[in-house]
Amino acid sequence: MSTTTTTKDTYEMESTTSVMHLDALALAGAAAVVSAVVMLLFGVFGAVGVYEGAVAMMEQWHLFFEPTVVGTVAGMVEAAVISFVLVYAFAWLYNAFAR
Numbered sequence: 001m002s003t004t005t006t007t008k009d010t011y012e013m014e015s016t017t018s019v020m021h022l023d024a025l026a027l028a029g030a031a032a033v034v035s036a037v038v039m040l041l042f043g044v045f046g047a048v049g050v051y052e053g054a055v056a057m058m059e060q061w062h063l064f065f066e067p068t069v070v071g072t073v074a075g076m077v078e079a080a081v082i083s084f085v086l087v088y089a090f091a092w093l094y095n096a097f098a099r
Contacts (some may be wrong), residue, residue, distance in 0.1 A: 019099070021095050023091075024091035024092050024095065027088075032080040032081070032084040034083070035076075035079040035083040036076040036080040039062075039065065039076040039079045039080075040072060040076055042055055042058050042067075042072075042075070043065075043069075044072075046058075046067025047068075055067055062078055064078050065078065
């Protein structure tokens with residue numbers, strides 16, 4: 001029965017030279033889904049009358065968001081598109097600097 005051993009120096013060299021790259025599409029897609037779900041929650045909260053201050057802020061910050069069915073869906077699409085673009089740009093820039 002033989003076992004291979006590695007020295008700690010070799011392991012440390014490998015870990016310091018490898019750079020983590022982000023999957024930009026996966027990260028941006030996940031951010032878009034999370035943003036859409038958060039907007040859905042704000043739409044429901046606005047319809048119920050809970051967290052009215054946060055709902056009012058979302059109405060100010062987003063062009064299409066209102067606590068109605070159509071306004072909630074429009075806000076979800078708007079938030080998903082904005083977050084997808086911004087997070088994709090962030091991941092692309094991170095990968096560019098990580099090279």
